[in-house]
Amino acid sequence: MRSFVNQILVAGCALAFLGGPAVGAEPARRIDVKRLSKNIDDVVVPLPNEIFAALGKLDSVNWKEFVRTNKGTNFTERPRIALLLGTVIADGFIAVQAEDAPSVKDIGQRVVSLAKGIGVGNSIVPHAKAITEAADRRNWPAVRQELDRTQNAVQQAMNEVHDEKLSQLVSLGGWLRGTQVLTSVVNRHYSADGAELLHQPDLLEYFQRKLGTMPEFTGPVASQIRTSLQEVQPLIESRDPISPGSVKKINDITSRLDSAIVTRNQ
Numbered sequence: 001m002r003s004f005v006n007q008i009l010v011a012g013c014a015l016a017f018l019g020g021p022a023v024g025a026e027p028a029r030r031i032d033v034k035r036l037s038k039n040i041d042d043v044v045v046p047l048p049n050e051i052f053a054a055l056g057k058l059d060s061v062n063w064k065e066f067v068r069t070n071k072g073t074n075f076t077e078r079p080r081i082a083l084l085l086g087t088v089i090a091d092g093f094i095a096v097q098a099e100d101a102p103s104v105k106d107i108g109q110r111v112v113s114l115a116k117g118i119g120v121g122n123s124i125v126p127h128a129k130a131i132t133e134a135a136d137r138r139n140w141p142a143v144r145q146e147l148d149r150t151q152n153a154v155q156q157a158m159n160e161v162h163d164e165k166l167s168q169l170v171s172l173g174g175w176l177r178g179t180q181v182l183t184s185v186v187n188r189h190y191s192a193d194g195a196e197l198l199h200q201p202d203l204l205e206y207f208q209r210k211l212g213t214m215p216e217f218t219g220p221v222a223s224q225i226r227t228s229l230q231e232v233q234p235l236i237e238s239r240d241p242i243s244p245g246s247v248k249k250i251n252d253i254t255s256r257l258d259s260a261i262v263t264r265n266q
Contacts, residue, residue, distance in 0.1 A: 063098040073264040082166040085114040086173025104135040120157035183251035195242040
């Protein structure tokens with residue numbers, strides 16, 4: 001099986017790994033999470049390409065069932081747009097892994113629309129065009145590359161206009177969607193190695209710390225995110241292997257958050 005290139009979007013994280021191991025490659029006996037990470041702002045950040053490549057070796061996954069084709073709700077509040085943008089970019093990586101060209105192209109256009117909603121659309125248009133062209137050619141490594149560049153372009157553009165907090169909300173939205181999918185996969189095909197990929201206490205603490213600098217981020221979704229991250233914290237901080245029950249709890253929590261992020265009545 002080809003490796004899965006998903007996202008766990010963290011501000012400033014440039015992803016360099018564009019492809020996966022060859023089909024038929026020898027599955028890893030154990031996943032070394034430290035080897036699949038890098039330090040960003042003193043935080044250990046799991047590299048999504050490497051993490052999901054390792055997960056793909058553990059068991060076969062039907063990624064098509066995780067592709068989300070619903071375009072979702074349009075928001076006017078910039079924090080909500082930023083959160084949604086993170087989840088949509090994550091959906092793009094899922095669609096690439098499923099090799100679903102129409103969904104990839106739709107998601108590319110959705111990313112442009114959302115980026116315009118927070119004032120950085122011009123930075124994204126060239127990448128969206130490249131995504132569409134690469135998807136038409138079924139050149140999946142090129143699509144992954146452009147999705148990586150899209151994420152970086154969004155965050156760089158926001159940082160340049162001193163919207164670092166929105167950039168971090170893009171990261172958070174992407175991480176939540178990535179964690180939801182990861183826990184869905186591990187929940188169905190549990191192994192201790194797969195569950196170990198969820199052991200990200202530094203990254204969770206990073207998001208909690210950043211949310212603490214955003215008193216202006218209010219409302220039901222903001223409150224739900226803060227409460228839910230506190231609920232997740234003891235589940236992923238355990239020194240013991242993360243259990244099947246904990247994986248399911250994390251999946252339930254992140255699924256509720258994902259639904260809240262993409263719907264209007266939250």
